Amino acid sequence: MAHTNGGTIQPETSSALALRDVVKTYDMGTVQVQALRGVSLDIARNEYVSIMGPSGSGKSTLMHVIGCLDVPTSGTYTLEGQMVAEMSENQLAEIRNEQIGFVFQTFNLIPRVSIYQNVELPLVYAGVSRGERRRRTTAAIERVGLADRIKHKPNELSGGQRQRVAIARALVCNPSIILADEPTGNLDSKTGAEIMNILDGLHADGQTIILVTHEDYIAKHALRTVRLMDGMIESDLEAVVS
Amino acid sequence: MRLMRDMVDAFRIALYAMRANKARGTLTTLGIIIGIVAVILTMTAANGLQNTFRQSFSSVGADVIYVSRMPWVIQGDFFLYRNRPQIDLKQADELESRLRGRGIVNPTMDTARDVKYRSETLSGLRIIGTTDKQSMVSSAQPETGRFLTEFDVTYKKNVCVIGTDVRDGLFGSANPLNKSIHIGRARFRVIGVMEKQGGSFLGGPNFDRQIYIPITSYVKAYGGHRGRQGVDVAVKAPSREALEELEFEVMGEMRKIRKLRPAEDDNFSINKLDTLVGAFNNVMGVVLLVGLLVTSISLFVGGVGVMNIMFVSVTERTREIGIRKSIGAKPRSILFQFLFESASICLLGGVIGILVASILTAVINKVLMPASVSFPILFIAVVVSIAVGVVAGLVPAFRGSRLNPIEALRYE
Ligand SMILES: Nc1ncnc2c1ncn2[C@@H]1O[C@H](COP(=O)(O)OP(=O)(O)O)[C@@H](O)[C@H]1O
Numbered sequence: 001m002a003h004t005n006g007g008t009i010q011p012e013t014s015s016a017l018a019l020r021d022v023v024k025t026y027d028m029g030t031v032q033v034q035a036l037r038g039v040s041l042d043i044a045r046n047e048y049v050s051i052m053g054p055s056g057s058g059k060s061t062l063m064h065v066i067g068c069l070d071v072p073t074s075g076t077y078t079l080e081g082q083m084v085a086e087m088s089e090n091q092l093a094e095i096r097n098e099q100i101g102f103v104f105q106t107f108n109l110i111p112r113v114s115i116y117q118n119v120e121l122p123l124v125y126a127g128v129s130r131g132e133r134r135r136r137t138t139a140a141i142e143r144v145g146l147a148d149r150i151k152h153k154p155n156e157l158s159g160g161q162r163q164r165v166a167i168a169r170a171l172v173c174n175p176s177i178i179l180a181d182e183p184t185g186n187l188d189s190k191t192g193a194e195i196m197n198i199l200d201g202l203h204a205d206g207q208t209i210i211l212v213t214h215e216d217y218i219a220k221h222a223l224r225t226v227r228l229m230d231g232m233i234e235s236d237l238e239a240v241v242s
Numbered sequence: 243m244r245l246m247r248d249m250v251d252a253f254r255i256a257l258y259a260m261r262a263n264k265a266r267g268t269l270t271t272l273g274i275i276i277g278i279v280a281v282i283l284t285m286t287a288a289n290g291l292q293n294t295f296r297q298s299f300s301s302v303g304a305d306v307i308y309v310s311r312m313p314w315v316i317q318g319d320f321f322l323y324r325n326r327p328q329i330d331l332k333q334a335d336e337l338e339s340r341l342r343g344r345g346i347v348n349p350t351m352d353t354a355r356d357v358k359y360r361s362e363t364l365s366g367l368r369i370i371g372t373t374d375k376q377s378m379v380s381s382a383q384p385e386t387g388r389f390l391t392e393f394d395v396t397y398k399k400n401v402c403v404i405g406t407d408v409r410d411g412l413f414g415s416a417n418p419l420n421k422s423i424h425i426g427r428a429r430f431r432v433i434g435v436m437e438k439q440g441g442s443f444l445g446g447p448n449f450d451r452q453i454y455i456p457i458t459s460y461v462k463a464y465g466g467h468r469g470r471q472g473v474d475v476a477v478k479a480p481s482r483e484a485l486e487e488l489e490f491e492v493m494g495e496m497r498k499i500r501k502l503r504p505a506e507d508d509n510f511s512i513n514k515l516d517t518l519v520g521a522f523n524n525v526m527g528v529v530l531l532v533g534l535l536v537t538s539i540s541l542f543v544g545g546v547g548v549m550n551i552m553f554v555s556v557t558e559r560t561r562e563i564g565i566r567k568s569i570g571a572k573p574r575s576i577l578f579q580f581l582f583e584s585a586s587i588c589l590l591g592g593v594i595g596i597l598v599a600s601i602l603t604a605v606i607n608k609v610l611m612p613a614s615v616s617f618p619i620l621f622i623a624v625v626v627s628i629a630v631g632v633v634a635g636l637v638p639a640f641r642g643s644r645l646n647p648i649e650a651l652r653y654e
């Protein structure tokens with residue numbers, strides 16, 4: 001497995017994010033669903049973590065909290081030294097824009113606009129100048145090997161290609177963390193492997209990656225595996241580098 | 243600065259969206275189109291009326307009062323005016339001598355006659371008996387030749403000064419000067435042509451289709467209905483400011499001339515341009531009111547239609563809103579995105595409306611009155627359509643901007 005450990009990381013593992021006793025409750029009127037019931041987790045910069053667990057165990061909810069799409073009902077969440085719970089909606093949007101890159105199972109590209117515009121959009125929201133946008137968008141698309149598809153619309157691409165566009169969009173703003181929620185769930189194993197290759201490459205370049213998956217062989221790409229069960233951490237193991 | 247940049251970006255994003263929803267956007271703009279057409283036509287009509295009015299009555303000086311038996315604009319019972327005695331030439335002379343130079347006095351009489359030159363005949367032209375002072379009272383001057391002189395009036399010369407339409411009708415491009423024409427049964431020599439006055443105002447008098455002759459020759463030729471035809475007396479004040487005082491003096495002198503007792507009502511009327519302006523403003527008010535009504539109804543209907551389409555648009559793109567929020571769109575960016583979209587839809591309607599209104603205006607210009615769409619009117623039309631778009635988009639856009647990102651992402 002291509003993995004260079006060191007160089008890009010600080011000597012003492014600096015924490016990229018820290019969750020303490022995070023609880024997330026969904027109020028469904030009559031019933032309350034406890035999606036997370038006291039999760040504490042530290043993830044360092046340049047870590048490559050997979051999150052596993054049965055369906056409904058709270059994996060996506062955890063990703064949403066980490067990605068600042070949602071805030072914990074109780075507990076604290078610190079991202080790059082900032083307390084997320086106290087943030088306004090505008091601040092959360094800025095964090096999502098600058099620090100987080102999301103990759104979803106269903107790709108979640110904007111259908112009517114070109115690959116280029118999809119990848120460029122986070123830079124538009126970041127207020128990056130036109131020339132700089134062009135440079136970074138092109139670089140991100142090249143990074144995932146789709147330079148020849150730049151003017152295509154998402155529905156003109158295969159699933160694997162769409163997911164690569166999503167990855168380009170996730171990394172175009174140079175985020176601290178890339179969050180991938182079952183990125184290969186909608187892909188066959190061969191294209192899934194291609195996507196994992198790209199993620200491995202990003203990690204090798206120093207990117208912090210958190211990955212949700214059902215599949216052991218996908219999880220094995222990561223160096224650490226966190227297992228969830230009923231909204232709680234069941235196990236948290238470093239992988240043995242083979 | 244930051245807001246400015248957000249707006250520019252939002253506009254870019256809105257343009258993507260607009261391109262995708264062309265057909266639907268165009269359909270719903272119909273109300274806006276009609277509304278904008280109504281705005282433009284109302285303002286163009288008002289403008290056109292005003293211009294035509296000014297042009298047609300430009301020779302009726304603002305510093306002149308007209309003493310006549312009848313008011314120009316009759317208010318109330320016509321029979322109250324019917325029994326008034328005529329103003330005759332003698333009274334006009336007396337008024338002149340009593341005013342002793344405080345105003346220039348010019349009596350006129352007019353009638354309609356057929357006019358002939360060789361084989362050409364123009365029927366029903368307005369023939370005005372006047373004096374050399376006509377050219378001081380009115381701003382209209384001869385374009386070629388000369389106007390009537392005191393000599394012409396004193397010696398009852400059979401000379402005439404014709405309007406441009408009369409010249410064109412009788413002479414075409416030939417030189418009319420010193421040609422002899424028949425006005426009714428009398429012969430008159432053309433000594434001048436008046437400059438063009440510019441058509442009639444909605445069927446009012448056409449100053450280009452009339453002929454001036456000395457008032458003395460008029461009485462001689464047409465008898466002034468055996469001395470029973472009345473005169474209208476124009477009195478020009480030395481300045482606009484002096485008009486009110488002059489009007490007061492003329493009223494007093496006329497009462498003395500016509501031997502009215504203090505308790506008696508005036509049996510003559512004093513008219514001036516203001517009287518016409520007042521009547522004109524009433525017409526204008528009606529035009530504006532009707533225009534405003536049609537405009538606001540259609541813009542309201544159009545606005546509701548656009549609001550509706552924006553609700554659909556926001557709902558259809560719930561997932562897109564979720565995606566945008568997940569990559570860092572702030573509520574404000576989403577709000578602007580949809581506001582720009584609805585403003586753009588309305589602007590599109592506005593532009594189409596402007597085109598339609600321009601065509602209609604060209605038609606009006608041909609058949610009804612001089613009219614053209616001016617830049618300020620276009621500017622107002624553009625501003626109005628954008629404003630309708632922003633107002634109509636406000637509630638849907640706000641709803642979209644408030645969506646919870648996760649719920650939006652889950653929306654099927
Ligand atoms: N928006 C929501 N509203 C209500 N319940 C939710 C919501 N999101 C997740 N849940 C519930 O929380 C639990 C965890 O869901 P999730 O985090 O999506 O699990 P996983 O991704 O591991 O399958 C599930 O029981 C799910 O039904």
Ligand SMILES: [Mg+2]
Pocket residue numbers: 059060061
């Ligand atoms: Mg899930």
